[in-house]
Structures are given as C-alpha cells and as structure tokens.
Amino acid sequence: MLVAAIILISLALVAYTAGVWAERIAGRLRPFHVVLFGAGLAFDASGTWLMSLIAQAGTHDSATATGGVLMNVMAVTGLIALVLMAVHFLWAVVVLVRNRDAELRTFHRLSVIVWAIWLIPYFTGMIGAML
Template identity: 45%
Template sequence: MLLSAIITIVLALIFYSWGVWGEKLKGRLTKKFLILFWIGLFFDTTGTTLMSMISEHPQPFHKITGLLAIFLMLIHALWGSVVFIKNNETWIKNFHKFSLFVWLMWLIPFLSGMIFGASAN
C-alpha cells in the first residue's frame, strides 16, 4: 500500500503542478488546466487517504498542513470551475495568482511528508 500511496502523491504533484504552471505560463485559466486541478486533487486525496491508513503516528504538523492543503485544493478547483463557467475575462486572466498561492501551500505538506517519512526510516 505504501508504493500505491507514493505513486498517487507523485501523480498529484505532476498533474497539479502541470495545471498551475501551465495556467501561469499561458496567462489564463483554460478547461485543460481546470481538469488538471481536479485530477491533482483526486490523486492527492487518494494518496493522503492511503498514507493515513498505513501511518501509525502521523506528525501533527504534516497532518494539519495536509488537511489544509486538500481543503485549499478543493476551494481552488471549485472556484476555478466558477470562474471558467462565468467566463469573466478578468477573472480568467488573474486566476493564476490564486493558483500559485494554493500550489505553494500544497508544497508544504508534500515536502514535510518526504522529510518526516524519510526520518522515520
């Protein structure tokens, strides 16, 4: 189960980063990037669930920041969906600012998971 958890968390990193940085480089939110946000959220939630099933003593910092990151990713994907559906050009062009913020917040538990996981062995 550990290998599955690691793979899904890495897939979350790939898809979420692709969506966030693709949007930033293109300068606008598109359907493709929105789909990548949702895929990243799916893999992160799946990986986090698997990790929580095998972790006997999760680090409080990692647990709190991980839950916060999933919540922020959900808000991000939902708000991105609203922005895309409303088709407000200003919102579409400026959404990347929120995306980068959420991505940076998501990196905290991603990196702390690697650090705490490596130090547990």
C-alpha cells in the first residue's frame, strides 16, 4: 500500500510539474494547464490520504530519529501544500472563466511559488522514508 501511495504522490509531482512549466513556457494560462493542476490535485489528495491511512495503521516506524523528524515535516508541510494546491486550482478556474488578459498572463507566478512549496513535502518524504 505504501508503494501505491508513493506512486500516486509521484504522479501528482509529474502532473503539477508538467502543468506549472507548460504554463510558464506558454506565458499564458490555458484550460489544458488547469486540467493538469486538477489531475495533480486528485493524485496528491489520494496519495496523502493513503499515507495517513498507513500511518494510522502504525505498522511502519522510521529507523532513525532524523527520519522521524523529516516524516513530521512531510506530514505538516504536505497538508499545507495540499490546501495551497486546492486553492491554486480553484483560483486558476476563476482566472480562466473571468478571462482577463493580464491575469491569464501573470498567473504562472503564483503557480511556480505554490509548486516550489509543494516540493518540500515531496523531498522530505522521500529522504525521510530512506533514512
């Protein structure tokens, strides 16, 4: 089950990264980018949900103290990043529907910031799981 959770989170990473960078390269928010943000959010939410189920079952303990601290960092920043991604997705839908040129062209600044924050739980989770 942990493998399934890690695959889901990694699919979220792929979808978010593709969406955020395709948007930045295009220089303008398009419906396709918002579809990728939505797919990333779905993978992110289901992966996070699976991980918290596994943690509740309590069958796995981190081998080292550092690993344990990193797992807490992952859980806390991960939940913050998930909420930010949900807000980012909803805001992207609003910007698309409102269809104001200036907003469509500058949305990628917000996207990159939210994406960078999201990478923190991903990498602390990965390193923490390895320690």
